[in-house]
Each structure stands twice: as structure tokens, then as C-alpha cells.
Amino acid sequence: MTNTQDAGVDTSSIPQQSNSQSTFLTLSRLLPFLKPYRRQFAFAGIALLIAASATLTIPYAFRQMIDLGFSKIGSGGNGIEHVNLTFLALFGVAVVLGIATAARFYMVSWLGERVTADIRNAVYAHVITQSPEFFETTQTGEVLSRLTTDTSLIQTVVGTSISLALRNLLLFIGGLVMLFVTSPMLSSIIIVMLVIVILPIIFFGRRVRKLSRDSQDRIADASALAGEILNAMPTVQAYTHEEIEAKRFSNSVENAFKTAMRRIRARSLLTMIAILLIFGAIVFVLWLGAHAVVNGEMSGGKLGQFILYASIVAGAVGALSEVLGEAQRAAGATERLLELMSVRSPITEVDNPLGLPANNSRGAKISIRNLRFHYPSRPETAALDKLNLEIQAGETIALVGASGAGKTTLFQLLLRFYDPEQGTICIDDISIRELNLLELRSTIGIVPQDTIIFSANALENIRFGRADASDDEVIKAAKMAAAHDFIERLPDGYNSFLGERGVRLSGGQKQRIAIARALLKNPRLMLLDEATSALDAESERLVQQALETAMQGRTTIIIAHRLATVKRADRIVVLDHGHIVEVGNHTSLMALNGAYAKLAKLQFHIEENSNTTEEIT
Template sequence: MDKKTKKFLSYYKPYLGLFIADMFFSLLASVVSLIYPMIVRHITNNILLRYDISEAVPIIVKLLFAMLGLAAVEFISTFFTSYKGHIMGAKIEYDMRNEIFEHFQKLSFKFYDEQKTGQLMSRITNDLFDVTELCHHGPEDIIISTIKFVGAFIILIRINLPLTLIVFAFLPLMFIFAVFMRGKMRRAFRRNRERIADINAQIEDNLSGIRVVKSFANESVEMQKFKEGNLKFVDSKKNSYWNMASFHSGLTLFTALINIAVIAGGGLFIANNIINVGDLLTFLLYINLLVDPVKKLINFTEQFQNGMSGFSRFYEILEIEPDIVDKPDAIELKDIKGEIEFKNVSFKYNEESGDVFKNINLKVEAGEYIALVGSSGVGKTTMCSLIPRFYEVSDGVITIDGIDIRDVKLKSLRKNIGIVQQDVYLFAGTVMDNIRYGKADATDEEVIQAAKNANAHDFIMELPNGYYTDIGQRGVKLSGGQKQRISIARVFLKNPPILIFDEATSALDNESEKVVQDSLEKLAKNRTTIVIAHRLSTIKNAKRIIVLTEDGIKETGTHDELLALNGIYAGLYKLAYGDEE
């Protein structure tokens, strides 16, 4: 048994009792369905021939009550398998969805840099729905089909062997037909999964950027792109529906041929006194019980391909090992002062790409306020992303208070670092929820105090429901400056000893920038702070300014020192502000 199959079967383990009960009632329903034709045979061959009408009626009435009892048993069995079986499937889906979502949380930025959100969403929704259908119906269909098929086969042999052999002459052809179509079905459903995932990705991309679409009046362009993707999905569906139509029409043809063969053969056998009318009637009733399992097995093939293609895509994600994990002996980072040091640090995104930067040597003292500047693309944000280990260094070491960050538990490391970014992400929900994201167990009073520290309290109180105002998806109901102050309040609440401001004011107007800058300065007090900024006016007061180029750190000093040096920083400053100085 391969690793993937073991993984699939492992999801049944917590629900083994429910699974066994489901299989038991499936078995019971199958057995009951095999009894009905035997009762019909008994009535036609024995009771009606051996007894007169006055004697036959009471016996038939008793048999009818027996059949009603069997119908009640079948009803209960079918209800249990349909209800409890689906519940089991839903619970397995719940476990799978939890597992893949948890796994998503473990994967680093490197993974998400190469993925489309819609594709990942498809793996956690559409794919798992088909997997859970397979988990429930798969074993159930197999056991029902097996019992009905084997039971009907044995009974038919006992009724009439030659007629049974005529029926079974068709069955190998049916199975060859199913095997022939299996490969096509697998490829077709795999393509469907990929196409619907592409559509999800396109929808997510469009809706996330709907303001850009409308600002450029490009609705028709987006519609055309969507139509192309949607048409590819229809084409892939056509292929899968062709296979499905071939399956079902082929099955219908085989069923008709079997019935024709039985009627023709049975008629000849009756004429030659080999079989009586009651046995032929029973035979025809069992034909449906024989064909039904074949139909279920063929449907199972379709379901299996659908479910396993979904599980394969699900398993592909689980097989991706997180590239940034805790060491077995990783330690907690406690009572840190905030000294950060880069020692010969180099970084590249993958083996094929070149170095973003190399041989970075930088020491930031505890409580020091430094600024990181340089032209776009030199790796300022990437360099800061190495500190909380969003990416792993390719070479060299980064330490906090002399401790290699790779020796520290990730959660502990990141709890001690606060990040305020240019592109603020606020979750759908209330202002209170978003600020409390910085500290899940914070009281309302602590949240309000954090907002006051971030100069956000006044504008929050002016909102329709104050701290309980719903701000919409990604905070669309707030201005850029308001969103930024909420994100700063979130970091105030977190209260970390190390701060990273990643171009936190570059997208704001001058008035908003001043308010946010005041909040940032207040937040940075007595904390180790690294500021990345395009607007050089925001970092004049930094204790040190580090100038980063593609070749590493080229200049270090205060604002005045670097202007006097008349080097790269002076050139950047003059380019931005001319000769104002």
C-alpha cells in the first residue's frame, strides 16, 4: 500500500464505529433486496400451483406482511446509510479541510509567491467536496454492489444454469468497456479540476482588483479574459460529458441486450420444458439486481476518478514540506533587548535566480532607530523580511541579542517583532476585531488604549458604531490614513521590542502622513526600529541611515553626514527635493 493510499484510509480511523455501522446497514439493505424476488418465486411456483384460492390467500397475506417488515428494515437501513453515512463523509471533509488549512499556515512566503489564491481556494473547497463523496459512497457502493452481484449470481445459478451463463456472457464485455473508459475519465476530471481552479483564480483576481478594473474602464477586457477561461472549462466539460454519455448509453445498451437474451432464451427454454414461467419471471427480476451493481460500479469508477483526482491535488499540498520550520531544540525568545545583527548575509529566492543582495553586515543596537533607503528593487523589504524569517537567509547569520534566529521558535520570534506595512491588510469585521488581532486576549480597554496611542481613537468614535463598526472587506470603508492607524494600533497592542516600518507612509497624503508619522514616532520610542522609506523626509531624524544598493550596504550615517558625503544618499535626496537644503 503506497503512502497516499495509507493517508486516505487514515481519515476513517476516528470514525471507525460509524463506518462499520454504515457498512452493516448497507449490507442489510442489500440482503433484503435479494429476498423480494425469492418471495415472488415462492408465490408463483409453490403457493399458486399447490393451493386453491381459499388456502393461498392467507399465506399470501402473511407473505405480504413479511415483505412490509422487510420494507421497513430496508427503509431504516437506507435512511441510516444516507444520513449517517453522509455525516461521516462531512466529518472526514472537516478533518481534511482543517489539515490543509493548517498546512497553508505553515508554508512560507516563498510558496505563496508562486501560487494563485483562487487555485488554493479550489483545493480546499471544490476538491474536498468530491473527496468526501468518495469517502462516503465509495465503500458503501462497493459492499452493496458485491453483495447484490454475488447473491444474484448464486441464486440465478440455482434457478437455471444455462440461462445464467447467457447473462454472464455479456458481463465481461461491460467490464472491458469500463476499464477502457477509465483512463479517459481520469484525465477528463483532472482537467475539469484544473479549469475550475483557473476560473476561481481569475474571479479572485478580478474581484480583488475591481477598483483598478473600473478606474481603467476595462470591464469588457476582464469579461473577455473570463469568457476565454470559462470557454476552456466548457470544452473540458464537453470531454468529460462525452465519456459520461458513453458510459451511461453503453450501460443502457448492455442492459437491453441482456433482457432480450433472457426473454429469448427463456422463451425457448419454456417451450422445451427446461424452465417454467415463474422461474423466468424471477430471473427477470434478478436481472435488475444483477445490472444495478454493475451500474453502481461504473458510477463508482466515475466517482473514484473525481474523488481521487481531488485527493491527489489535496495531497500534493500536504506533500509540500514547509521550508522554514522550528529546529527540534528551538528555544523561546524571552526578555530580549532588541539588538539585531546581520553577519555576511546573502539571499536569493531560489537556486535559479541570482542574489538579491550578498555579504550584508549590519549591527543595530537595542533601542536604536535606523532607516533603510535605496532605489526600488535593491532588496530593502526582503532584507527586513529575513528578520522574522518570512524568508530564510541563503548564507550568513542573523542574530537577535546574539542568538541565531534559526535557533528560536518561529512563534516566539514573530511575537517579538511588529511590522507596519505600506499595503495594510485589514480583515472583514469590526474595528475592535482588527485591532485585537495584535493580541487575541486583549480587553476592550487595552484595545481602546492602543487606538489612542495610534491617534486612531477620535476618528473611530466618529464611525457609525464606533469600535464595533464593520469596515468591509480589506477595510474598504476607511481611508488610507485610517487603515494605517488601525494597523499601528494593532502593533501597539502587540507591544513588541522590535519594529519594522515598511514604507508605512508612502501612499498617504501630506496631512495623513503627518498624523501617521506622529503615531509611528510614538510607537518607536524605546524600541529597536528599522524604517524603510521612499519619502526621505520621514527619516531625517533616524539615528543612522543605511544606504542599500545591489552590491550591498554602501553608505552609513546620519542625514547630515550623508548629505555632506555627497554620495548615493545625497543624490537620492537631491533627486527628490532639489536644492531645498
């Protein structure tokens, strides 16, 4: 198990972005996801302008009420009419403000949800096209953290923060303009002081951004660790590691908590500095304004208007500092997502792929020439070295050899999960590099030794072999794989939920589901990674009969560990450390008394003895 406690999960396959990019430059890379919704942004912008304009009219109305209403009442004039009209106008402004704010909230919330869904879809669609090389070095928990936690932060920015930032920016600019209209002298003093206080805000903002990125990384560490352990619970419990793993997860969570607290402390300090400096500057300027009123240099209404506009400007700056904190977190999340999106699979397709000959009843001809391959995670050891093999259409080949000989590697190269450094693989004399990946993999059916069962019912698990198959075709494939009877005995038959990773099935039942899935696909080339290894004797007999029928009219390559399987093959290919050392049938290879004979004596003698005993009985 990977230790994520100290160093974090391995993300070496994901290119790392430079932290020197500005927050807004990083967030601007989300524009491709925003462009499809220009109309909705325009509607939200109109509502935003209306709401901001309504807010900026309020201080002017108060000035009119004080100077033209209260002052006339005090001097014996008809000022009450001005007061009534002012309050009526204020109510009208409130109506406009309420409608515009509701419209803005609805539109930006819709945009946040929509854009986040698009980003999640894009990232997921990109990740599932990556080759196994990517998943050798990247834990699924890390990917899931980026898909969930990071996209949620982006949703906050798109659905809330952008709107708040624009609203407060408009209020700041509008309020600043009205401050100059009201009193140029006092406004000039405010501007100078605001410029001075913005510098520490920028400094601490950069600190918050770095800590935000670190916080997201530590959360991903905890998610990756939890995902790894939850997928291995039987092993964890069998070795009584519950307490140990709980402690490991607790340490990882505490690490994430400590990092988050450093971010929170920095952001709290940023907020405190912004509020103290900005409001301190405003209080000082208002003190000067109060003296101007006392000296008769400014009316009470004008000072009131100036105070309200100053409050609007100060509130806008304070809100912008809050938004900046959210933007710093979102910038870190955006970097992580864009890093994931920038990963490119080494398995690429040609611009104009060739097509395979029309399907026929002979199967596929396979030509393997001078094949050499190293796994990216084990570059010092050749998994296959100068491998040459010709397989005729309709032929059944058994691959035998010790663990690590290269049997499964050959399957992975046939499916183009990896590309060899040297050599070619051809199907019907066409290099698989020249084929469309979809067509190539549609031509191949595989039954792996470690069967994957999805969290769905039996019907859908088998239909995974061919998505457009009818229920009758699924049931027919299940019967061929000797799976029909046990499926029928499940509580809801073919509609029975099989549990996460097939926990409700035995090993043999899982394998028969996988065989049915491959048979349903009806491929020209069948790859069987010891497809009967987990079956009991009776089920193996039934499945062997089904496989013999399924092998007709198609080429079959079998990774064999059972003598019965080996004997049925047209040819046996013996692999040793990535090389072919012997080729022939069972009888001829036993007569050579070489590598195959040695393997047979070590690996097959128990089964041979068992078969002999059965015959004597």
C-alpha cells in the first residue's frame, strides 16, 4: 500500500504548473468552458448592472431628503412632500434592486452548476482515455479528489464569486465616481490611502493562494488513502490492520487539517488587514468631512451622501478581498484540474486509420515481429525482447511460462494498452498502429484472470460486452458460459444486483460472467487469461465445451496454467523472460525434455496425477 501520509500521492505522471502564474491568468484558462454560455453571462451582466445602478442611487436619494426635505421642514417650507417623494422613490429602487438581484442570483447559480458539470464531464472523459501507464503512477483517489473537491471550488467561483466580484467592482467604480462628484478633495485623499493599503493585501493574497493549493493536495492524499483501503477491506481485516489503517487515515486527515488551518489563518489575517486599513482610511476622511460641515464648507446632505458612497466603496473593497480569497483557492483547484487535462496518452491514433477486412468465419491472422517492450515503471527490465510469432486465422495458441515471462504483457500490447519500443503487431497484415483504436478493440474479446464485476445487475454486467445486445442475446451468452443456471437462482434472476466489485458472487461465478461478456461480443480474436482457473470440475467441463464452440471461426490465444487447456491448443508457445524458447504441441515439447517439460513436471504433475486417478477409479 502506498504511503500517502508524508509525501502525498504520486502524481509524477501529471505535469505540474508553475505557481508564478497570477490567479486571474490561471482562472482565465477556464474561458473555453464559459464561452458556450455567453448569452447567459450577458443576461446576468444586465441584471448585475441594474442592481448596481439601483444601489448607487440610494445615497443620492438620502442627500435630497436631507437637503431638500429636512432643511425645508426646519425653515418652514413644504419639505414633507420631498420626504414622501424620496421614500416612494426609495421603495421603487428597492423593487428594481430585488428583481435584478434575484435574476442575477438565478443566472449565475445556473452558470456555476452548468460549467462545473461540463468540467467534470471533460476531465472524466479525458482521464478514461488514458493508457494504463497513467494509472501506474496516479492513484484513482487523487483523480477523484480533483473531480469532486476541486470542481466544487470552481463552482463557488463561477456560481458566486465572479458575480460578487463584478457586482462589487461596479459598486467600487461607481461609488468612487460619485465620491469625486460629491467632494473631489476628500475623494483624492481616500484614493491615496487606498493605494497604500492595497499593497499588503496583494502580498498576503499570494500567500493564501499557495496555501490553498497545498490544502487541496493534502485533501487528495486523504481521499487516495481512503479509496485504497476501502477497496481492500477483506485483506485489511484478515490481517487485523483496522486500527493501523484508521491511524494512518487519521494522520492524513490531521495533515490536511493543519494545512487548511494555515490557509485559514493567512486568509483571516488578510481580511483583518483589509478591513482595518480601509475603514481606518475612510474614518479619517470622514473626520475631515465633519469638520468641513462644521465650518460651512459642505452641506449635511452632501456629507451624508459622501458617507454612504464611502461605505459602499469600503464594503465593495472588503467584499473584493473576500472574493480574492475564494479566487486564490479556485486558482489552486483550477491548476490541479488543468494539469490533469494536460496529460496526453502515449497511445495515439493516425490521422487516416486503415480498416480491417470484412469479418469472416476464419478469425484473425496475427503477426508479431521483433517485438521489444519495457514497462514505464520498470524501464530497466525488458518484459518482451525480440519476440516473433505468426498465428494463423482460426488457430488456438497456448502461452505458457513462469510468472513474469511476458504472457499478460503480450495481451496488453495486442490491445494497444501500451505501444512497444520496437517491432510491430499486425492483424490481417495491417499494423495495429494504423487501426482506429475502437475498431481494434472491438475485434478482440478478453477474459481476464482478475474478473471485473460492475455495481449493476447480472444482465447489464454481461451486456457490457456489447451495449446494443438484446436480453435474449445476453441470456444466450450466459448459457454458453454455464452462467445461466446460477443467475436464475439469484433472488431477482438476471435483474439481481451483484454488489460492488461482485461481492455477492463466488470467484467461479464472476469468471463465468466474464466469459459470457466476451462471448456476447463475438470477437474475431479471443484472449483468455486462464479463463477456467477459478471453476470447479463440473463448471470447468461446461465452460470448456462452451469455449470450444466459441473458438470455432476465431483466433484464440490462451494464457494457460491447466494441462487440459494446454492439450487442446493447436500450438504451445513457451515464454521465458520475454523470449520464445519453444514452440510445438504437448507431445512434441515433452519429447524435447526442455523448458516446457520442466514446467509440465512442476506445474502440471498434480493435475496429471489427479486425472490418472480419476481414470483408474
